[in-house]
Amino acid sequence: EGDKIDSESGGPEMPLACLTDFQAFARERLPKSTWDFIEGGADDSFTRDDNIAAFKRIRLRPRYLKNVVNVDTRTTIQGEEITAPICISPTGFHCLVWPDGEMSTARAAQAAGVCYITSTFATCALEDIAATAPRGLRWFQLYVHPDRQLSKQLVQRVESLGFRALVITVDVPKLGNRRHDIRNQLDLKLNLLLKDLHSPKERTSMPYFQMSPIDSSICWNDLSWLQSITRLPIILKGILTKEDAELAVKHNIHGIIVSNHGGRQLDDVLASIDALAEVVAAVKGKMEVYLDGGIRTGNDVLKALALGAKCVFLGRPILWGLAYKGEDGVKEVLNIIKNEFHTSMALTGCQSVAEINQDMIQFSRL
Secondary structure (H helix, E strand, O other): OOOOEEEOOOEEEEOOHHHHHHHHHHHHHHHHHHHHHHOOOOOHHHHHHHHHHHHHHHEEEOOOOOOOOOOOOOOOEEEEEEEOEEEEEEOOHHHOOOOOOHHHHHHHHHOOOOEEOOOOOOOOOOHHHHHHHOOOOOEEOOOOOOOOHHHHHHHHHHHHOOOOOOEEEEOOOOEEEEHHHHHHHHHHHHHHHHHHHOOOOOOOOOOOOOOOOOOOOOOOHHHHHHHHHHHEEEEEEOOOOOHHHHHHHOOHHHHHHHOOOOHOOOOOOOOOOHHHHHHHHOOOOEEEEEEEEOOOOHHHHHHHOOOOOOEEEOOOOHHHHHHHHHHHHHHHHHHHHHHHHHHHHHHHHOOOOHHHOOOHHOOOOO
């Protein structure tokens, strides 16, 4: 092929070396309103930025003179094997950043051997997502609709399409206050997009999720209704406190994703990594605990696992990869962070993920 010519400088294109390189590329390439929608946080975006900064307050304690010839990054989530504890968080509207949208994301996840959580706000039909990556491990993120019958139909459809778990997002009883989207009048654009998706010829995952998609009355006791209509394990995404973690145990939930919605919902909550230990301690090993928010490097993955996460999920970096080169871009993002994590394990003296533990980290005095 020869060197690709970079249109800006006229020189050969430099390969992207880390996840933030993809961020810089996506910022250049995407329309401003789309970029602001992806990048935006709630209010002052304090928590969005703290999700990343919090990882830098944690130091590693490497152990040397250990045999790390065969480092193995594999693990399992809900009993299913994945090639590394690095999976894909649910994010909506992938067609905004790449024509094939979620189909590209699903194929990249399948190729990488990791789990992809498809969003209620997917912009491709769930049938097409399932068909394009038939061997991929997929979970489905559900916003419970005020019309329970619609929610029930969607859950049954998802189950029949081979999705392996239901992820209930709990931190959106109301949409967070995202200033960029208000300034860009993004709600108008997204509503137009949703209307397009609902034209009769399209089978989409969003059955009339127009103006009031999310049921703000749903509470703990409603979870038994969900459990009664599906055999899938139920994971709660957005838990940040030991009190809610204890209630999750009491209600026979199968897993928790510690998350603050990428700092897009309630600002000034704890960074995800700072909330993790409390939740892990509260569930006492009765369910798996995962984390999303602020994961940008292999070291971040290692730190999350050291604090008790079984696996981490990536949100924005996946969209950056998608904006870069669709399926191949997402594959590259996953490949880079998987390789970084492999290096992190080798350089701290871990041959398997089971060996990663709390002795490997310390919180730095600021």
